[in-house]
Amino acid sequence: MLIGTSALLALxxxxxxxxxxxxxxxxxxxxxxxxxxxxxxxxxxKKLDKLAAEGVSVVVADAPTGWSYxxxxxxxxxxxxxxxxxxxxxxxxxxxGLRVAWYLTTLELVSVKGVKSGRDPAAEHPDWVxxxxxxxxxxxxGKNAFWLNKNDIDTWVGPETxxxxxxxxxxxACAAAGADALWFDVAYYLNDAGQHGGLWPSCxxxxxxxxxxxYGVAPIPQRDFDDPDWRRFVRFRQQSIAxxxxxxxxxxxxxxxxxxVFFENWSIDWVGATTYAQDALDLAQDPDLxxxxxxxxxxxxxAGMGKANLKNWLDYAAMVKFCVESNQGRPAWILSYAGSVxxxxxxxxxxxxxxxxxxxxxxxEMVDHTTGSRPELFPWIAAxxxxxxxxxxxxxxxxxxxxxxxxxxxxxxxxxxGFQLGGAPFFGEYRRQTRRLLRRGIAFDLVAPGTLVExxxxxYRWLLLPNVECVSDAEAAWLADFAQGGGNVACTQDSGRxxxxxxxxxxxxxxxxxxxxxxxxDSDLVQVLLKKSAARKLLAEVRSxxxxxxxxxxxxxxxxxxxxxxxxxxxxxxxxxGFTPQGVRATSPDAGEHVxxxxxxxxxxxxxxxxxxxxxxAVVTAP
Numbered sequence: 001m002l003i004g005t006s007a008l009l010a011l012x013x014x015x016x017x018x019x020x021x022x023x024x025x026x027x028x029x030x031x032x033x034x035x036x037x038x039x040x041x042x043x044x045x046k047k048l049d050k051l052a053a054e055g056v057s058v059v060v061a062d063a064p065t066g067w068s069y070x071x072x073x074x075x076x077x078x079x080x081x082x083x084x085x086x087x088x089x090x091x092x093x094x095x096x097g098l099r100v101a102w103y104l105t106t107l108e109l110v111s112v113k114g115v116k117s118g119r120d121p122a123a124e125h126p127d128w129v130x131x132x133x134x135x136x137x138x139x140x141x142g143k144n145a146f147w148l149n150k151n152d153i154d155t156w157v158g159p160e161t162x163x164x165x166x167x168x169x170x171x172x173a174c175a176a177a178g179a180d181a182l183w184f185d186v187a188y189y190l191n192d193a194g195q196h197g198g199l200w201p202s203c204x205x206x207x208x209x210x211x212x213x214x215y216g217v218a219p220i221p222q223r224d225f226d227d228p229d230w231r232r233f234v235r236f237r238q239q240s241i242a243x244x245x246x247x248x249x250x251x252x253x254x255x256x257x258x259x260x261v262f263f264e265n266w267s268i269d270w271v272g273a274t275t276y277a278q279d280a281l282d283l284a285q286d287p288d289l290x291x292x293x294x295x296x297x298x299x300x301x302x303a304g305m306g307k308a309n310l311k312n313w314l315d316y317a318a319m320v321k322f323c324v325e326s327n328q329g330r331p332a333w334i335l336s337y338a339g340s341v342x343x344x345x346x347x348x349x350x351x352x353x354x355x356x357x358x359x360x361x362x363x364x365e366m367v368d369h370t371t372g373s374r375p376e377l378f379p380w381i382a383a384x385x386x387x388x389x390x391x392x393x394x395x396x397x398x399x400x401x402x403x404x405x406x407x408x409x410x411x412x413x414x415x416x417x418g419f420q421l422g423g424a425p426f427f428g429e430y431r432r433q434t435r436r437l438l439r440r441g442i443a444f445d446l447v448a449p450g451t452l453v454e455x456x457x458x459x460y461r462w463l464l465l466p467n468v469e470c471v472s473d474a475e476a477a478w479l480a481d482f483a484q485g486g487g488n489v490a491c492t493q494d495s496g497r498x499x500x501x502x503x504x505x506x507x508x509x510x511x512x513x514x515x516x517x518x519x520x521x522d523s524d525l526v527q528v529l530l531k532k533s534a535a536r537k538l539l540a541e542v543r544s545x546x547x548x549x550x551x552x553x554x555x556x557x558x559x560x561x562x563x564x565x566x567x568x569x570x571x572x573x574x575x576x577x578g579f580t581p582q583g584v585r586a587t588s589p590d591a592g593e594h595v596x597x598x599x600x601x602x603x604x605x606x607x608x609x610x611x612x613x614x615x616x617x618a619v620v621t622a623p
Contacts, residue, residue, distance in 0.1 A: 021290065024057065024099050025181065025260050025331040027385040029378045030359035032060040032367035035089050037080045044092055052096040055378025060183055061089055062103040062367045069109040069121050072170060086177035101181035102174060107157050108185065114153035115141050121155035128163040130156045130189060132199035133223055144194030146364055156190040159244035160206040168251040175252035181260035182252055183292055187244055188276040189237050211236050225411045231502050234407055237277035249289040262292035262333060269322040271414040271424055274407045280326035281403050281448055290330035293323040297337055298419055301364040304339035305347055310537065311435060312419055313561035317539055318434040319418050320354050325446040332356040337363030342614060344373035345589060346559065349615025352381065352388050353541045353557030380589035384617060391545030391555045397444040397462040397523050399434055402426060404470040408502025429467035429492055433518060439536045442523045449475055457482045462521050467493040472500035476509040483513050491515035526556060529570040537562045542573060552579060554620040558612050565613040572606050573620065581605050582623045588616040
């Protein structure tokens with residue numbers, strides 16, 4: 001059945017309320033480590049001692065249930081892993097002050113050396129397997145990804161199949177083991193694997209029945225984005241994954257109400273959310289789970305962002321902004337991969353500047369690999385965690401991200417990573433506009449349908465719609481209220497010409513708004529008083545909060561997005577009404593601590609940061 005107008009309006013206006021995630025999760029400093037039943041206690045102790053000494057606060061613990069079909073499915077091996085975690089790893093970690101997030105596979109079943117052992121998940125459980133649009137099972141032998149070997153069998157199973165009930169039982173058994181959090185690996189419908197592409201699963205009978213029940217359409221149509229039923233199937237796949245994630249979280253919480261649940265996502269804001277069907281904005285609608293983002297850098301396997309140009313860094317910052325927005329007040333855990341200490345510090349700086357958590361790893365592995373930055377980085381973050389995670393953006397400009405335009409206009413185009421714009425009409429324009437704002441030094445947030453609240457109508461002065469073609473009636477009404485209340489809407493290209501299902505409208509939904517040109521957008525929250533060529537190399541944000549004593553503060557994070565360093569960086573920051581500055585200091589993991597002189601005049605404060613190498617926090621305090 002189709003979703004009615006009233007239901008769409010309710011979904012659009014739903015703001016995921018700030019969920020109750022524990023403080024340790026909000027201030028997490030993350031790193032990964034692998035553990036196996038065959039390890040001795042001394043080996044486990046050695047790993048945990050190292051992590052604790054490096055300033056890690058949360059260890060993402062990968063055991064065989066994170067990658068082995070046999071250990072997930074066979075009762076005895078599964079019980080051995082649960083025993084390992086419950087009785088050997090978790091208690092030892094807690095004794096060292098470490099929290100444990102247990103990493104678990106979801107819809108990917110890897111039979112390690114299955115070609116030789118004969119353990120084939122697709123043969124053993126044919127009713128579990130995703131079926132591609134050509135009618136073939138999504139199961140392949142060989143090295144179709146860097147984490148696989150030539151004798152492995154990689155099988156992807158469907159969330160609508162009987163596997164769902166089996167997996168919920170396994171998730172509950174893991175939740176009962178005493179971990180502080182469960183980190184579930186990416187759950188998606190596999191679209192590409194090595195030389196196998198354009199799969200668009202799943203066309204299994206269980207998915208077909210669920211699609212029929214949800215949308216009244218049978219059979220599953222052929223891939224054709226001009227067909228409204230195909231567009232409904234694209235949306236159904238995303239809803240199917242989100243439903244699976246919610247069911248897993250509910251099952252885990254039925255056993256341990258306090259366990260924090262994170263689902264990994266790697267498509268971030270690019271078109272992988274269309275082709276692989278996991279959209280972090282859908283996960284945001286469930287307040288009982290959060291998204292752990294895997295933000296693959298320019299070169300995951302080696303240099304990380306070490307060879308990135310300024311445009312790449314601007315895209316990296318936009319992706320982190322999306323991660324924060326899609327988590328809607330939940331802890332924004334972001335895994336990235338760096339190639340050196342300075343690269344790691346710079347990546348972490350972008351996370352810190354936007355209030356996100358940093359998972360430190362040297363690519364391409366997420367466990368047991370480090371650049372060596374942790375002893376320098378993590379104690380510094382710990383010393384400033386109340387500022388970083390106790391503040392929020394005060395940006396007065398927001399960029400409107402449209403998941404339906406991404407799905408129904410871009411149609412799966414746009415390259416294979418977050419740095420490739422390809423031929424994607426929405427994604428390409430969205431990224432071009434975020435780059436322009438960042439180059440102009442304009443701090444901004446990202447907003448999206450389903451995350452906007454009434455307060456946003458007065459919080460922001462500007463909303464920028466970058467070729468947002470798909471606009472529902474509910475969205476158009478919200479934007480009209482925003483404009484009537486004094487807000488400014490800027491649009492580019494064909495914004496507003498389609499409805500939320502991608503169908504062309506008879507008239508543009510935004511015509512009555514008389515949108516502004518993007519060149520009119522302005523904000524002087526923070527100004528880097530250098531030549532444009534130098535200023536654009538700095539990411540400058542403004543955040544506000546209240547310290548433990550109740551005194552307000554402004555946090556001005558600066559990230560140098562190029563190699564080298566900048567000295568004597570003059571800043572001008574607009575003060576909130578009634579804010580009287582008492583002092584200014586700067587702190588950095590690699591540039592030291594400084595008390596800074598300042599000048600206050602006409603509602604602004606001027607001061608100079610003596611050195612910005614990777615990341616520096618300027619803190620303006622009030623009495």
